[in-house]
Amino acid sequence: MNTSNSGEATPRRICVIGAGASGIAMIKVLNERGLDFDCFELSDRVGGNWVWGNNNGVSAAYNTLHINTSRKRMAFSDFPMPEDLPDFVRHDHVAAYFDSYVEHFGLKDLITFNTGVAHVERLPEGTFAVRLSTGEIRRYTDVCVANGHHWDPRMPDPGFPGADEFEGEQIHSHAYHSDAQLDGKRVVVLGMGNSAVDIAVDASYRAKSTVLAARSGVHIIPKYVFGRPYDQAAASELLPGWLRWPLARPLMRLNTGKMSRYGLAEPTHKFAQSHPTISSRVLDRLAHGAITPKPNIASLGKDRVNFTDGTSVEADLVVYCTGYRINFPFLDAGFLDPGADNRIELYRRIFHPQCPGLYFIGLVQPLGAVMPIAERQSQLVADHLQGRYELPSVAAQQREIERYRARLARRYVASTRHTIQVDFDDYMLELRLERIRGQHRVAAEGGPGSPAP
C-alpha cells in the first residue's frame, strides 16, 4: 500500500483529466499497474484535438489536417500504426488510431465520457476535491492533468488599428474547421506557424486570393528531406541536440535553400531556434504564385488590410493563426498560473514543486509527436505513485526549472510560443535518465528502488 501526500497510509486514488493523446497514455499505464483511477473526458469519445468536429467543442482540427510528424515517430511504443497508412496521416487516421488503442488495451470502459472537471481544490491534508460538470465532488490523492494546450485561442492583443471597422470576417484559426470557409474569398492569413501555412495552402486552392502575412520569418521544413520523412533523419536519443542542430543547419540550407527564394522574409534566428513550421506544400504554392507573402498587418480598413511595408490588399476574411494560451480553467489562480506569457514552472515539465500529487502529462511542445513523450511521462508518474521514483528536494526541483528556463532562453527566440518547448529525442532521454535518478533516490532512502518494466 502506498501513502497519500499527507503521509497517511491511504491507498492512491487518481483522477485523470482528459482522454486525448496524453490522457489515454496515462490511463493505460495506470491500468497496467493496477492503480485505482477515474478518467473524465468532456467529449463522448477519446482523441481530443485530433477529432474533427469533436463534440467537446474545443478541437482545433480542420477537414484537411494532416499531422506533421511521421507515422513511425508518433506511435505509442507498444502499438504501431497500421503499415498501410501514409507517412503523414490525416486527422481521422489519428483519431481512429486512438480509438483502436483504447479498444486494444481495454481502456474505453474505464473512461467517464461527457463529463468535465469543473474545479480541483487542494485540501489541507494534501488530497484533492474534484468537482465534476455534473456537480458531484470526488476525493483523490492525486490528479493528472491532460487537458491539452491548443484550445484557448490567442488573438492579437491589442488588436490591429481599424479591426473594429473591418466589414469582412475575422476569425482565429481555432474557428477554422473546413476549407469551404474560404471559398471565393479574398483571404489574409496571419502567422507563420503550422496553422498559418496549412490554412494558406487550403486558401490557395479555394479562395479568390491568398495572402500570408507574418511578423517574423521562419525556416520552413519540408515533410521529406533527402527522400525520407524529415523527422526520421538522425532520429536517435543518442544524438544530442547540441550536435544535431549544427549538423542539420547546412543540410537544410542545401535541401530547401533560402526562404527569400520563395518570397518570404529571411528569419533573423538560426534554424531550430523557433518551433518548427513544417510544410512542403506552402513552398510549392508560394513558388507557383498561388500565395502572396507579406510582412505583418499594420491596420485594417473597411474592406482592406494594410501591411507594414505600406502595401495593402482588399480582403473579405482575415484568419489570425496567432497561437494559443495555456489554460487550466479548473485550477484556481495562483496554482499554476501561465498568465498571458504562458509561463509554466514544473519539474521535468511534469511535477508541481509546491503541490505534491499534481502532475501534468503532455504539457510540452516538442519537435516531434507528443504521444511517445506522454507515454514516458506517464511511466514516471506511475513509478512515483508506486513509490519507485522519488522526487528530489523542492529546492532542487526549483533549480532544475531555472536551468530549463535558462536553456530555453539560450536556445529559442523569446516568445510565448516557446515556454514549454522540448527537443523530442533529448527530452525522451532526459525522462529515461530521470527515471533512473529517481530510482536511486528511492534506494538511498531504503525503498524498493526498481522501476516497473
Ligand SMILES: NC(=O)C1=CN([C@@H]2O[C@H](COP(=O)(O)OP(=O)(O)OC[C@H]3O[C@@H](n4cnc5c(N)ncnc54)[C@H](OP(=O)(O)O)[C@@H]3O)[C@@H](O)[C@H]2O)C=CC1
Ligand atoms: N499539421 C499539424 O500537425 C499542425 C500542428 N499544429 C501545432 O499546433 C500548435 C499551434 O500552432 P499555431 O496555431 O500555428 O500557433 P503558433 O503559436 O505555433 O504560431 C503563432 C504564429 O502567430 C504569430 N503571431 C502571434 N501573435 C501575433 C501578433 N500579435 N501579430 C502577428 N503575428 C503574431 C507568431 O509569430 P512569432 O513567431 O513572431 O511569435 C507565429 O508565427 C503548434 O504546436 C503547431 O505545431 C498546428 C497546425 C497544424
